[in-house]
Amino acid sequence: MDRRQRRTRSLIFTAFSALLERKSYTAMTVQDIIDEADIGRSTFYAHFETKDELLKALCNDIFDHVFSAEIMSEEKHDFSHHSSFRDRITHILYHLQEKQQSIRGLFNGECGEIFLRYLKEYLCQVFNEHITIKDDVPHDYALDLAVSSFAETVRWWLKGHSDYTPEQMTAYFFRCISIL
Amino acid sequence: MDRRQRRTRSLIFTAFSALLERKSYTAMTVQDIIDEADIGRSTFYAHFETKDELLKALCNDIFDHVFSAEIMSEEKHDFSHHSSFRDRITHILYHLQEKQQSIRGLFNGECGEIFLRYLKEYLCQVFNEHITIKDDVPHDYALDLAVSSFAETVRWWLKGHSDYTPEQMTAYFFRCISIL
C-alpha cells in the first residue's frame, strides 16, 4: 500500500473519530470530514464510496484488533483448552480498553446502533457454546440476551466508568446474568 | 384540535410507520413521507419542524399509551400494592403487543437507537426500586443492565417471535437475569 494512501486513510480515520465526539453521525457530512482531515473532496471518495463504508471500515479495524489479537494470543499461549470463558471475556475487555479512544464516539447516536450490531456478530461466536442450556428458555433468546447484555456492559463501562478494571467488569457481568 | 389537523397528523403517522418497514430511517426523506401521505410540503412542516420531531412524537404517542395505560389501570384497580413486579412487566408487554404494528418498524436501523433510548427512560422508573441490591455490583450498572436487557427482550420478541405470550416472555426474562 502506497505511503500516501496510508497517510490519507489515517487522516480520515482520525478526523472521523474526532468528529464523532462532537457531532452526531447523521448530522455529520462528508464535507465536515474532509474539512477536519484537510484533504480534497475527490480524495475522500477515492478511499470510501460513502460515509457508511467509512464507518464500516473503522469498525473492522477495531474488531480485527480486538478479536484477531484475542485469537492470536490464544493460539500463541495455547489458551484454547486452558483458559476459561471468563478469561476470554476479560481478555476482550482488555483489548477494547486499548481502543477506547476510537470506540467512545462510536457509541453515540445512530452509529452506535451499527457498531453494536457488528460487535454482537463477533460476540455471538464467542458466546455460542458457553450458554448454559436450559430447556425452559429458547436458546436463541438466551444467546441474544447474553450477547446484548455484554455489549451494553461494554458501553456502560467505556462511557464514563472506565475506572473499573476489566476483571471487575467481568465479575459484575457474570453476577447479573444467570445463564453463563 | 381541528378535525383537519387530526386527519393530517394521522396521515403522516401512518405513512411514516409504513415507510419504516420498507426503508431505513436515515435514507427516508421528508419528500418520501409527504408522497406516501399525499400531502403538501408546507403542510408537513406546519406539523413537524423536522423528521426527528416526527419520530419523537410517534414514540411519545406509543409510550403514552403503554405506560399511562399501565399507570391508569394500576390506579383503577389499585394494583400499586397488590400486583407484583412480574405482573407489571407482563402488563407492559401486553400493551406493547397492542402497538406491535407501529413499533415493529421502529426497531430498524438508526431510529431503533432513538426509540430504545426513550423506552429505557420510562423503564428506568419502573425498574428502579425492584433491583435486588447487591453490594458487590454498582447499582447504576445493575439498573442499566436490567433495563437494557428488558428492552432487548422486547425487540427480540416483536421481531419474529411474537408467537410467544407476554407471560412466557416474562418468565424467560426473569430466568436469565439474576438481579430481579
Next chain:
DNA sequence: TCAATACCGAACACCTTGTTCTGTAATAAT
C-alpha cells in the same frame, strides 16, 4: 353566515452529494 385557519402548490435560495476533469507532486522500481 362569516371569520378563522388548515391545506395546497409552486417557487426560492441554500446545502450536500457524488462525479469528472486537469494539473501537480509524491512514490516505487529500474
Next chain:
DNA sequence: ATTATTACAGAACAAGGTGTTCGGTATTGA
C-alpha cells in the same frame, strides 16, 4: 537518477433534498 505510475488537490457540475414563503382555496367551528 530517471521514469512511469499513481495519489492528491481543486474546481466545476448536475441532481436532489431542505426548510421557507406566499397567494389562493376549501374546510371548519361559532
